Amino acid sequence: MYDMKALYEAESVVHAIALRLEHPEAQIIAGGSDVLVQMREGRRAGKELISIYMLDELRGVTLDEDENVRIGSLTSFSHITRDPLIQRCVNVLGEAVDQVGSPQIRNIGTIGGNTCNGVTSADSASTLHAYEAIVELTGKDGVRRVPIKDFYIKAGQVDLRPDEIQTAILIPKASYENTFGHYIKYGMRNAMEIATLGCSVNVRLSADKRTIERCRIAYGVAGPVPMRVPSAEAAANGERPSLALAERFAEAVLADIKPRDSWRAAKAFREHIAVELARRCLIESVRKAGGVME
């Protein structure tokens, strides 16, 4: 038995919003692979929960009228990885969430929960930042769309208002078109591991594949929230792909990232692997985009 004060089960998005307003102290639970564990270990013990897990309308990946990829917030990691639209448009996101926890965790864990946690180490977060994802929030007055970088306020806190639930994450067409990315998670073991550092890079090359038209890079665990790295992006944009460029690009990340010492790893070690992951991710992204590193 969980040490739970009460459970309110939402029957629709509208009902979930009503429950949020009715029970302001209650915690939203999506898949529960974080919330229930925290309840078990005492951190959230004795709390009320609003379950949105049964809202199947929040599951699935579609293309909206503007051809943005729309991922329902309750779509599980394993369904994202297996989804043909994800594989075609943002394959790196499917690869990134395929590194969360274990197979069973990936069947229950949701992308909405992964982002609403506000945790810097979330495996989906760096790729969503690198693709400038839009978070769709539904409240009593309608839908609000927030760029993911503004959604994260600080460690453990996201821009979710008292009447809102997150209903989808959108990857804009301009963001995924002709764009190829790569994610590397650094951890001590492969399964059931929180990232020591996660790095996601994506590039769009010119038609002749000889110029990087647009390069974006984002990290998890390089700061209190997932972050983009403008200094490295500036170093790569408009440049010809080369191993020398990859070195310059990777070194440039140190100007922006702010990792810390923690029991998982030292700051100096995180900086070291941040550079190496950036280099490898850029090389792999260019390769996936059909380019050649000179």
Add this chain to the structure above:
Amino acid sequence: MSQYKLIRCNINGRDVEKMVDVRASLTDMLRNDCHLTSVKKGCEVGECGACTVLIDGEAFNSCIYLAVWAEGKRIRTLESLLGPNGELSDIQQAFMDEAAVQCGFCTPGFLMTAVEILATGKVYSDDELRKLLSGHLCRCTGYENIFRAVKKTMYRRAGREIDF
């Protein structure tokens, strides 16, 4: 104050109705209300995989799954693998043949994940198979025999020779 809810679901092929405490995990419900004690209580935080069951064909850690979420679902536990006269399924027999069982605590969970893997009908590479089995902890066997049992069954079902 206790809060209860009537749940209708299908467990191991039988439609059932259960009145469950909303605070219960699916492990609690399957063990205490349905007497399906193959569902083991291990870590209870979704790390060890001993409580793994299939829900609509996918493997879940039932310890971090609320019992009320079982509503309308098809749930399978190890008990469903036996044939009508108590025959072992091919994957269970393979676990025995490969000595993939020692204390047995992790075995029901591993078997249910194996059922999910085998149901895809795919023949996975060794690396893929290791990753698919990585949601379970076994403190006895060192995993090698479990891996061999699953691989052997996967190859047999595909009508292929095994090359360990």
